[in-house]
Amino acid sequence: xxxxxxxxxxxxxxxxxxxxxxxxxxxxxxxxxxxxxxxxxxxxxxxxxxxxxxxxxxxxxxxxxxxxxxxxxxxxxxxxxx
Amino acid sequence: xxxxxxxxxxxxxxxxxxxxxxxxxxxxxxxxxxxxxxxxxxxxxxxxxxxxxxxxxxxxxxxxxxxxxxxxxxxxxxxxxxxxxxxxxxxxxxxxxxxxxxxxxxxxxxxxxxxxxxxxxxxxxxxxxxxxxxxxxxxxxxxxxxxxxxxxxxxxxxxxxxxxxxxxxxxxxxxxxxxxxxxxxxxxxxxxxxxxxxxxxxxxxxxxxxxxxxxxxxxxxxxxxxxxxxxxxxxxxxxxxxxxxxxxxxxxxxxxxxxxxxxxxxxxxxxxxxxxxxxxxxxxxxxxxxxxxxxxxxxxxxxxxxxxxxxxxxxxxxxxxxxxxxxxxxxxxxxxxxxxxxxxxxxxxxxxxxxxxxxxxxxxxxxxxxxxxxxxxxxxxxxxxxxx
Amino acid sequence: xxxxxxxxxxxxxxxxxxxxxxxxxxxxxxxxxxxxxxxxxxxxxxxxxxxxxxxxxxxxxxxxxxxxxxxxxxxxxxxxxxxxxxxxxxxxxxxxxxxxxxxxxxxxxxxxxxxxxxxxxxxxxxxxxxxxxxxxxxxxxxxxxxxxxxxxxxxxxxxxxxxxxxxxxxxxxxxxxxxxxxxxxxxxxxxxxxxxxxxxxxxxxxxxxxxxxxxxxxxxxxxxxxxxxxxxxxxxxxxxxxxxxxxxxxxxxxxxxxxxxxxxxxxxxxxxxxxxxxxxxxxxxxxxxxxxxxxx
Numbered sequence: 205x206x207x208x209x210x211x212x213x214x215x216x217x218x219x220x221x222x223x224x225x226x227x228x229x230x231x232x233x234x235x236x237x238x239x240x241x242x243x244x245x246x247x248x249x250x251x252x253x254x255x256x257x258x259x260x261x262x263x264x265x266x267x268x269x270x271x272x273x274x275x276x277x278x279x280x281x282x283x284x285x286x
Numbered sequence: 287x288x289x290x291x292x293x294x295x296x297x298x299x300x301x302x303x304x305x306x307x308x309x310x311x312x313x314x315x316x317x318x319x320x321x322x323x324x325x326x327x328x329x330x331x332x333x334x335x336x337x338x339x340x341x342x343x344x345x346x347x348x349x350x351x352x353x354x355x356x357x358x359x360x361x362x363x364x365x366x367x368x369x370x371x372x373x374x375x376x377x378x379x380x381x382x383x384x385x386x387x388x389x390x391x392x393x394x395x396x397x398x399x400x401x402x403x404x405x406x407x408x409x410x411x412x413x414x415x416x417x418x419x420x421x422x423x424x425x426x427x428x429x430x431x432x433x434x435x436x437x438x439x440x441x442x443x444x445x446x447x448x449x450x451x452x453x454x455x456x457x458x459x460x461x462x463x464x465x466x467x468x469x470x471x472x473x474x475x476x477x478x479x480x481x482x483x484x485x486x487x488x489x490x491x492x493x494x495x496x497x498x499x500x501x502x503x504x505x506x507x508x509x510x511x512x513x514x515x516x517x518x519x520x521x522x523x524x525x526x527x528x529x530x531x532x533x534x535x536x537x538x539x540x541x542x543x544x545x546x547x548x549x550x551x552x553x554x555x556x557x558x559x560x561x562x563x564x565x566x567x568x569x570x571x572x573x574x575x576x577x578x579x580x581x582x583x584x585x586x587x588x589x590x591x592x593x594x595x596x597x598x599x600x601x602x603x604x605x606x607x608x609x610x611x612x613x614x615x616x617x618x619x620x621x622x623x624x625x626x627x628x629x630x631x632x633x634x635x636x637x638x639x640x641x642x643x644x645x646x647x648x649x650x651x652x653x654x655x656x657x658x659x660x661x662x663x664x665x666x667x668x669x670x671x672x673x674x
Numbered sequence: 675x676x677x678x679x680x681x682x683x684x685x686x687x688x689x690x691x692x693x694x695x696x697x698x699x700x701x702x703x704x705x706x707x708x709x710x711x712x713x714x715x716x717x718x719x720x721x722x723x724x725x726x727x728x729x730x731x732x733x734x735x736x737x738x739x740x741x742x743x744x745x746x747x748x749x750x751x752x753x754x755x756x757x758x759x760x761x762x763x764x765x766x767x768x769x770x771x772x773x774x775x776x777x778x779x780x781x782x783x784x785x786x787x788x789x790x791x792x793x794x795x796x797x798x799x800x801x802x803x804x805x806x807x808x809x810x811x812x813x814x815x816x817x818x819x820x821x822x823x824x825x826x827x828x829x830x831x832x833x834x835x836x837x838x839x840x841x842x843x844x845x846x847x848x849x850x851x852x853x854x855x856x857x858x859x860x861x862x863x864x865x866x867x868x869x870x871x872x873x874x875x876x877x878x879x880x881x882x883x884x885x886x887x888x889x890x891x892x893x894x895x896x897x898x899x900x901x902x903x904x905x906x907x908x909x910x911x912x913x914x915x916x917x918x919x920x921x922x923x924x925x926x927x928x929x930x931x932x933x934x935x936x937x938x939x940x941x942x943x944x945x946x947x948x949x950x951x952x953x954x955x956x957x958x959x960x961x962x963x964x965x966x967x968x969x970x
Binding site for chain 2 (some may be wrong): 689693701734735738739741742744745746748815817818819821824825851919921922926943944
C-alpha cells in the first residue's frame with residue numbers, strides 16, 4: 205500500500221510540475237490586443253461563464269456519475285451522491 | 287483608470303512631455319463609460335441583467351433496464367445593482383424517480399433507494415468591482431431527503447493594467463450533514479463532512495481572437511464519504527483532490543464561429559486519477575441561430591479500495607471497500623448538440639441534447655475495470671433567457 | 675448637435691440592425707440632452723447657473739468627460755479649453771450685418787476663461803466666478819458617436835458606419851471587406867470633395883473654418899477661437915484626422931486647427947493620419963502619404 209502511495213505522490217508531483225510549466229509558458233502572451241481591438245473577445249461564445257445554469261447542471265451530472273470529478277469551482281456546495 | 291498602450295519612448299527633447307500627455311489623453315478617452323466593448327474578462331460590472339429558466343430531463347439506464355430519471359427546472363438571475371456591484375443567484379429543483387444504479391444485483395436487502403426523491407438547491411453571489419480588482423462572496427445551500435449542504439465562497443480577482451491578464455484567488459468551505467436513516471449497513475445518523483477548497487487561476491488574452499484560462503484547485507475534505515446505500519461500502523474519512531483545469535477559446539472570423547477547448551487533470555487521495563477533454567464548436571448561423579456540437583472524453587483510474595465484481599469479492603470486514611462503479615476504472619464519452627435562437631426583445635431560447643456512455647474498455651490505455659455493464663444516460667435541456 | 679446624423683449598418687438581418695440602431699440613437703439623444711447648453715434640464719445648464727455660487731454634484735460619466743477635457747487642455751498647451759465658450763458673447767456669428775468685437779469685449783470674455791481655475795473632482799464641479807461657463811460642445815458629439823459604435827458592436831454587428839454631424843466612426847470594414855469611403859468636404863465649396871479617406875474600423879473627424887464664421891472687410895473670422903488671445907485661428911481652412919476613436923479624432927482635429935503652423939508636427943507626434951487644408955487651399959497630408967489614406 206505504501207509503495208502505491210509513494211508512486212501516486214510522485215505522479216502527482218510530476219503532474220503539478222507540468223501544470224506550473226504550462227502556466228508559465230502561457231504567460232508569454234503572443235500579441236496582446238489594444239483595447240479597441242477587443243471586440244471579438246466580448247462575444248458570448250468567448251466568455252468562460254456564459255451559461256451558469258447549464259454549467260451547474262452538467263457539472264452535477266458528471267459529479268454524480270464519475271468518481272474523479274470536481275475542481276471546477278470553489279465552495280459550490282456538496283453533492284449528496286456519495 | 288483604464289489602460290492604454292505604452293507611451294512612445296522618450297526622445298530626449300521636448301517631445302518627451304508631449305508623448306506622455308498624448309498617452310494620457312488616449313487613456314482618458316478609453317476611460318469614458320461605454321466606449322469600449324464589454325470585455326469578456328469580467329473586469330467591470332456588467333450593466334446588463336439576465337433572467338434565465340432552464341428545464342432538463344435526464345434519464346439513465348443499463349442494458350435492458352431503466353434506472354433513473356430526473357426532471358429538473360432551474361432559475362437564474364443576474365442583476366447589476368450599481369455600476370460596481372452585482373448580485374446573482376440560482377434555484378434548482380430536481381425530482382428524481384427510479385432506482386439508483388445497481389451494478390451488483392446480487393446484493394440482498396439493498397432495494398436501491400439510495401437517492402432522495404428530490405433535491406432543492408439555491409445559491410447567491412455578490413460581486414463588488416474596484417478599479418483593478420473585484421471581490422465576490424457567495425453562499426450555497428442544497429437539501430435532499432437525507433442530506434444537507436451549506437457552503438460559502440470568496441473569490442478575489444485582479445487584472446493587469448492593459449486588462450489582458452487576470453489573476454484569481456478563491457476559497458470555499460462546505461459543511462454537509464448526511465442523515466441516511468435507511469442506510470443498508472446501519473442507519474447513518476447525522477454524519478458531518480467538512481470540505482475546504484482553494485483555487486488559484488489566471489486568464490490571459492493571447493491575441494484579439496483568443497484567450498486561455500487555467501486554474502489549480504485543491505480540495506481537502508474530512509468526514510463521511512461512504513455510500514450508505516451500498517452494502518459494505520466503507521471509504522476513507524479524508525479526501526484530498528488536486529485538479530488542474532485549462533480552457534482555450536478562439537474565434538474564427540472567416541467562419542463566424544468559436545472553438546472552445548477544455549482539459550482537466552484530476553488526482554485525488556482515493557487513488558482516482560482522471561483526464562477530461564472537451565471540445566465545442568459554436569457556429570453562428572443566419573437568422574439568429576447558433577449551433578454548438580460538443581464532444582467530451584473522460585477517463586479515470588479506479589480508487590485503491592475499489593473491488594471488481596462479483597460482489598463481495600475482496601471484502602474484508604473492517605477494511606476500506608467499495609463496489610461503487612463510479613470509483614472503478616472506465617472511460618466515458620459525451621456527444622452533445624445545442625441549438626439556440628435569438629428572438630426580439632433580447633430573448634434567447636435554446637434546446638440541447640446530450641448522450642453519454644460509460645464503458646470499462648473505453649478507459650485510456652484500455653485497462654478498465656472488468657465486469658461492468660455499459661452505463662448510458664441522456665439529457666435534454668430547454669432554456670429561455672432574457673437580457674435587460 | 676442640430677446637424678445631420680446617419681447610420682449605415684451592413685451584413686446582418688433587418689431585426690438586429692433595427693434594434694441596434696434604435697438603441698444607439700436613443701443613447702445619442704440622451705447625451706445630446708444631457709450636455710446641451712440650450713436645455714433647461716441639462717447638466718451643463720445646471721453647472722453654468724451655479725457659477726460663482728455653489729458646487730454641483732456630477733456623475734461618473736460627466737467626471738470622465740471632465741478628465742478627458744483636462745487632458746486635452748494639457749496636450750494642447752492650453753489652447754483647448756472647455757471654459758472658452760463665453761467668447762461667444764464677444765463674437766456673435768449670427769449678427770447681421772457682421773461686426774467685430776471691441777478689444778474691451780474680448781478682454782471681458784477672457785476674464786471668465788480658464789480651465790485651470792475650475793474646481794472639479796470626480797464628485798462635483800464648481801465654477802468660481804459668476805458668468806463662467808462649461809461647454810461640452812467640442813467633445814460630447816464625438817463621445818456619443820463612440821458610444822453609438824460600441825452599442826452597435828455589442829449587438830454583434832461587424833460592419834457599420836455612424837456619422838454624427840460630420841464625425842464619422844466605423845466598425846469593421848464594409849460587408850464585402852472593402853473600407854468605407856469617407857469624403858472630406860471642400861472648405862470653400864459645400865458640394866465639393868477635396869479628398870477621400872478610406873476607413874476600416876476607426877474614426878474620422880473634421881474641424882473647419884466654414885462651420886460658423888463672419889466675413890468683415892474680405893477677411894474670414896471663424897468660430898475656432900484661441901482662448902489665450904480671444905481671436906480666431908486662420909492658418910488652416912480645415913483639419914481632418916483619423917484615429918481609433920471619434921473623440922480622439924475630433925480633439926486632434928480641433929487642436930490642430932488651434933495650433934496653426936505647429937499642427938503638422940503635433941499630428942505626426944500623435945501618430946495619426948490627417949489631411950489639412952491650408953489657408954491658400956493647398957493640401958498637407960500627415961501619416962500615410964498615399965493619395966487615398968487607409969485608416970485603421
